[in-house]
Amino acid sequence: MKVSGLGIDIVETSRIKKAASKAFLRRVYSSNELSLCLKSANKYERLAARFAAKEAVIKALSNKTIPLKDIEIVNELTGRPTVKIKGKKTGLLISISHCEKYACAVCLAV
Numbered sequence: 001m002k003v004s005g006l007g008i009d010i011v012e013t014s015r016i017k018k019a020a021s022k023a024f025l026r027r028v029y030s031s032n033e034l035s036l037c038l039k040s041a042n043k044y045e046r047l048a049a050r051f052a053a054k055e056a057v058i059k060a061l062s063n064k065t066i067p068l069k070d071i072e073i074v075n076e077l078t079g080r081p082t083v084k085i086k087g088k089k090t091g092l093l094i095s096i097s098h099c100e101k102y103a104c105a106v107c108l109a110v
């Protein structure tokens, strides 16, 4: 297995809470991501985690041209997160962690 890229990002949950206008949410997140996060008690943590994950993907791919909304974090039934780009499965590996103040993600491109 050859590693072709690695990306990491950390986001303050409060920053996403402040930014979370309807326009921002629609610009950054897929409808699946929004329906998952907005029904959660810790919705801003989960939104922040997905923002961090999208930025980590951009770093792993060294590609700043992909719109954040085209990068989608999809959880498997086990809860394990995976990455789709423009609705297509990718081989990107992603790991996410979040708490009240911060969310972070690491992405490995293989």
Ligand SMILES: CC(C)(COP(=O)(O)OP(=O)(O)OC[C@H]1O[C@@H](n2cnc3c(N)ncnc32)[C@H](O)[C@@H]1OP(=O)(O)O)[C@@H](O)C(=O)NCCC(=O)NCCS
Residues within 6 Å of the ligand: 046, 049, 075, 078, 079, 080, 081, 095, 096, 097, 098, 099
């Ligand atoms: C899955 C687990 C590792 C998540 O860890 P956590 O400290 O609760 O929470 P974190 O914020 O670090 O991570 C949450 C993220 O982990 C990811 N995750 C969930 N299940 C996962 C799995 N099976 N594999 C990989 N990642 C997973 C998700 O992306 C989740 O965020 P999201 O739901 O918003 O997408 C944890 O809940 C778990 O099951 N631990 C096993 C041991 C245990 O049960 N301990 C509790 C009793 S002592």
